[in-house]
Amino acid sequence: DQQVKQNSPSLSVQEGRISILNCDYTNSMFDYFLWYKKYPAEGPTFLISISSIKDKNEDGRFTVFLNKSAKHLSLHIVPSQPGDSAVYFCAASGDNFNKFYFGSGTKLNVKP
């Protein structure tokens, strides 16, 4: 039973436009949500996070939005750059930080 879902396996966006990556979760006990970015042949790297007490967190070109009632979060990248092309994973954690539940990833392709 997958508790974190990324229903779009891939996304293609033109350079300079906005990229929106979506993530849904089922467990209302999740408190923290993180986005990881993964290039081929490398491990995922931490990108941005958000706590359930917030509905938005912004870091440069990256903004994460959280809609707790809908159990939905999204990552916005604007403007998108070709170097942003990677696989993006969302992850969720509850009180026990030993448990990070990951989505299946969305492969973003930013076209020049």
Place this chain on the structure above:
Amino acid sequence: GAVVSQHPSRVICKSGTSVKIECRSLDFQATTMFWYRQFPKQSLMLMATSNEGSKATYEQGVEKDKFLINHASLTLSTLTVTSAHPEDSSFYICSARDRTDAFSGANVLTFGAGSRLTVL
């Protein structure tokens, strides 16, 4: 920044043999490391939590006798796939808790690059 090194990146072995995968934190100490497994187009599935100096904690459905985990030091955890079979072929990735995100307070994981195991 924090780096986690995982070795080997690729391994091919015959059915029935054992394979060891190493996970090292290069510039920080990790009392806890995590082992994940990823099937194609699926999520990273937590297999076990590796605790330095004590037994690993396995997730439900993970055979602890097949996937032996040893956390011998604060910088090294190993995963041994014993008597490997073709169904064990997968992508295995380790991570360590590196720091606490200043904004959310969430523990941030640093990942190794993963190991692709192919059992013939």
